[in-house]
Amino acid sequence: MTKTVIHKPNYEEELRRAGIRITRPRRIIVGILTESEDHPDALEIFRRAVAIDSSISLSTVYRTMKLLEGIGAIHRHAFEGGPSRFEQAGGEHHDHLIDIDTGDVIEFKSDRIEQLQNEIARQLGYDIVHHRLELYGRKRS
């Protein structure tokens, strides 16, 4: 098991490659995602964006999230209860441990688990397209 390292993708490059226009709101939003080391939801991204350009709308945040998710540039997480939270893709795949008291998210990765998942899917006659592993825990005192 290893903790993952943050890396900064070049979203503008990715967008251009996908033939998507680079506009001011999009530039600001991807900038925010690039700088974020947490897992903000749409509203939080909107707040950070508005601090830079107050004319940005929440709709555009949602639209941009969908767009980026579509080209695989970000991942959408639906942790229990709350709204979707987003995270830049492009780093190594990892799973999440969510602190149920603080909401903090810790990333981790286990090749053993991934391997077991594949075995299980195969035994059931499936190929895994993607998966979701979330541990909800409390800090040991």
Next chain:
Amino acid sequence: MTKTVIHKPNYEEELRRAGIRITRPRRIIVGILTESEDHPDALEIFRRAVAIDSSISLSTVYRTMKLLEGIGAIHRHAFEGGPSRFEQAGGEHHDHLIDIDTGDVIEFKSDRIEQLQNEIARQLGYDIVHHRLELYGRKRS
């Protein structure tokens, strides 16, 4: 890895033990959950309930789901995109493989994975309160 076996809990007994009144809507709703071998959402449970007693309201379904979840009698799943889906608890713990083409849910269980999860959490300084493992896959052809 093993597939889990369905078993029928006595919800009325559980409710009584928890000091919760057994009303007509509740009896109908838990009856539906007992018979269900799928993972219906609130609206689907509502539809099945209305077929038995047309006076039942969707609010009551939601309230009952929350109640049953509170006493640990059912589990709430938030599979990607859709609304919460429910399943009777009381059987053995298991995880889910979701067929991305049909929405079918297959239950499975892996002690090895559970064990690895615990190790990981411990290494990160946490105790797992619960977890969620979902494999999204496509039938191998």
Next chain:
DNA sequence: CTTCATGCAAAATATTTGCACGAAG
């Protein structure tokens, strides 16, 4: 009887969409 559950309608939350206008290429 007293407490609690219900149905209904309205509210709250999260997200999507139609439309007219403005900006990107």
Next chain:
DNA sequence: CTTCGTGCAAATATTTTGCATGAAG
């Protein structure tokens, strides 16, 4: 220029809640 993206407001989807009434124990 032409296409596409934007903000805004309204719509949608899911879930929760206030309130007056009725049922459970």
